[in-house]
Amino acid sequence: MAQRPGSFIPKLSSPEVVTVSEQQIVKKKVAELKKDKFQFMPPYGEEEMARLIANVGLHGVKEPIHVDEQDAILDGHNRTTAAEQAGLAEVPCIVVTGLTDIQKRQYAYRQLYKRKLDRQQLRAITTQAIKQFSTYSN
Numbered sequence: 001m002a003q004r005p006g007s008f009i010p011k012l013s014s015p016e017v018v019t020v021s022e023q024q025i026v027k028k029k030v031a032e033l034k035k036d037k038f039q040f041m042p043p044y045g046e047e048e049m050a051r052l053i054a055n056v057g058l059h060g061v062k063e064p065i066h067v068d069e070q071d072a073i074l075d076g077h078n079r080t081t082a083a084e085q086a087g088l089a090e091v092p093c094i095v096v097t098g099l100t101d102i103q104k105r106q107y108a109y110r111q112l113y114k115r116k117l118d119r120q121q122l123r124a125i126t127t128q129a130i131k132q133f134s135t136y137s138n
Contacts, residue, residue, distance in 0.1 A: 033072075041077075049085075063076070
């Protein structure tokens with residue numbers, strides 16, 4: 001049986017892990033969101049980003065950006081960049097609380113399922129994840 005991409009990532013089992021339905025959506029300033037700490041996936045290509053910028057400029061950000069308590073982005077790096085490029089001052093956000101640093105990394109890696117990545121991209125991300133998570137194991 002073939003494994004899904006990212007299935008090597010340990011499951012989030014902490015009781016602090018929350019679902020989107022339990023979270024309140026809040027507005028946050030785009031300029032205050034921190035992009036790099038949990039950015040594991042490659043950014044969109046020029047064409048895909050241009051489409052996203054146009055869409056966000058026309059309709060705004062429809063799916064909230066997921067951030068931690070320090071406003072580090074866990075999910076939504078490309079949407080944040082598009083909002084910035086489209087000139088939006090604020091975006092809807094869901095603040096995910098109560099996670100350790102490793103849980104935040106796991107949360108960010110779980111977003112792999114949203115993207116259509118080729119084998120080479122998945123291999124690079126998998127290699128990166130294995131290196132990062134191996135520092136937490138015995």
